[in-house]
Amino acid sequence: MDLNIVTISQFTDVINRNWSVHNKFKELGLASQLFITEDMPANTGDTRRYTEIDPETFAAVKEEGVDASKAEVYRGYEKDMVARRFAREIDITWEMRRYNKKPEIMAKITSLTHFCPQRMEIDLTHRLTFCTATSYTDMDGQTVATTVGDTLALVSASHTLNGSSTTFSNVITGNPIFSKGGLEVAELQGNTQIFSQFGERRIMDFNTIVTTDDPTVVNNVKQFLQSTTDVDQNNPGVINVYKGKYRHLALPYLATDAAGAYNSAKKDYWGLVAAGQGQMGWQAYLGIWERPMLKTPAPGNNGEDFHNDNWTYGTRCAYGIATVSPRGLLWSTGAGA
Numbered sequence: 001m002d003l004n005i006v007t008i009s010q011f012t013d014v015i016n017r018n019w020s021v022h023n024k025f026k027e028l029g030l031a032s033q034l035f036i037t038e039d040m041p042a043n044t045g046d047t048r049r050y051t052e053i054d055p056e057t058f059a060a061v062k063e064e065g066v067d068a069s070k071a072e073v074y075r076g077y078e079k080d081m082v083a084r085r086f087a088r089e090i091d092i093t094w095e096m097r098r099y100n101k102k103p104e105i106m107a108k109i110t111s112l113t114h115f116c117p118q119r120m121e122i123d124l125t126h127r128l129t130f131c132t133a134t135s136y137t138d139m140d141g142q143t144v145a146t147t148v149g150d151t152l153a154l155v156s157a158s159h160t161l162n163g164s165s166t167t168f169s170n171v172i173t174g175n176p177i178f179s180k181g182g183l184e185v186a187e188l189q190g191n192t193q194i195f196s197q198f199g200e201r202r203i204m205d206f207n208t209i210v211t212t213d214d215p216t217v218v219n220n221v222k223q224f225l226q227s228t229t230d231v232d233q234n235n236p237g238v239i240n241v242y243k244g245k246y247r248h249l250a251l252p253y254l255a256t257d258a259a260g261a262y263n264s265a266k267k268d269y270w271g272l273v274a275a276g277q278g279q280m281g282w283q284a285y286l287g288i289w290e291r292p293m294l295k296t297p298a299p300g301n302n303g304e305d306f307h308n309d310n311w312t313y314g315t316r317c318a319y320g321i322a323t324v325s326p327r328g329l330l331w332s333t334g335a336g337a
Contacts, residue, residue: 006097008303008311012296015313018109019294029117030249031124034210034275035286035321046083048287050324052076052149053279054163054197074163074197077149081322083289087314088115094309109313116292116317122260124286125253127323128210129266131155131331139259149324155331164199172332178211178220178270183242186272186330194327204274204281204328209246212255214267221248246272268334275328282328290318 040048054076060069090108095101123138127146130136131154135145146153150160157169172189176182187206194202209225211217225248227240255266274281295314297303304311 008297011092011097011311012298012313015109015112015296016294019113029121029124030251031121031128031253032286033249034208034273034282035124035284036276036278037286037288039291040083040287040289046289046320048081048285048320048322049078050081050283050285050322051078052162052197052283052325056198057196057200057202072198076162076197077324079149079322079324081285081287081320083287083318083320085290085316085318086116086119087316088112089295089312089314091310091312097311112294112313112315113292115315120286120317120319122253122256123321125251126256126258127154127284127321128251128269128271128331129254129256129263131329132333136258146323148326150326152326154323154326154329156326159326161195161197161199163197164195166195166199168193168195168327170326170330172271172330175332175335175337177268177332177334177336178209178217178224180224180242182332183209183224183272186332189330190272190274193330202327205277206272206274206328206330207247208273208275209248209270210254210273211248211250211270212267213250213252214255217268217270218248218250221250247275266333269332270334271329271331273329277328282326283324284329285322285324287320287322288318289320290316292317 052075053073055073056071062068088111090112092105092108096105123144126136126138126144130146134147134153135143138144148154148159150162152159155170157171159168159170161167169189170193172182172186174185176185190204190206192201194204196202209221211221225242225244225246227243253260254269255263257263293316295316297311297313
């Protein structure tokens, strides 16, 4: 394409084609697999309230001729989600077009497809990165609350229930690094530290191991899950009972600071999550008001800036995140304390 003579309409067509091919939001990022995702209809406001709803666990005996007893349902904690909108823009200058600077132009065009998905990925991941705090300051300088319904940090040793005096911890005892022993400690907590609002034991399917993308950690998990024999045994006849038991998500932004720079202090973070099970698993929500979209110049909408001759293209998205409950998430900082 000769950029010296191309029109706005022709150039916009190229960008639309590139967006269709490279738009990374066709598949949600890794972190979104841990969240319950909902598309929000237009004209329904910019907030949502999520509430824990817990029925009793067990059926009661029914005597002959006697009415069946009614199950109680308890409303647990609530958490509000608020939509936030994000955007980025690029300028295609007259000089780029006139002097046919294709590599620079293509780099800018392609970047439009990842701005919004990458921001969503880091925002979702940072709910875990900063899970031991009640808030953090994001890359825009805004305070993001990371509390759950009981007003405590997502990961705490003293979580409360709304309908019982029972407390529970979702800190993996001792904050071990990932290992067979550490995983077994987490599994035991999954059996003993998950309660309904009535204080009854609640059984959840902890199906996902979450780690950073640190090579040592990732390789340890892969070896652990894929070995045909017990990784702690020299005897090749001892089977590996964990083979294929869990899905593994290595989140690239887990060991980062608020701006996305690498933070080695968090490289050993890992957890066990009951993901994808609605109210019977980890209740963390992603609400999408506006999926990443391409905004293009056109005749009638100031397609070319009168003062500098730039053509401006942009991307927009809007979403909210809310974590109602810590139940279904067990976490270790790997610090051993």
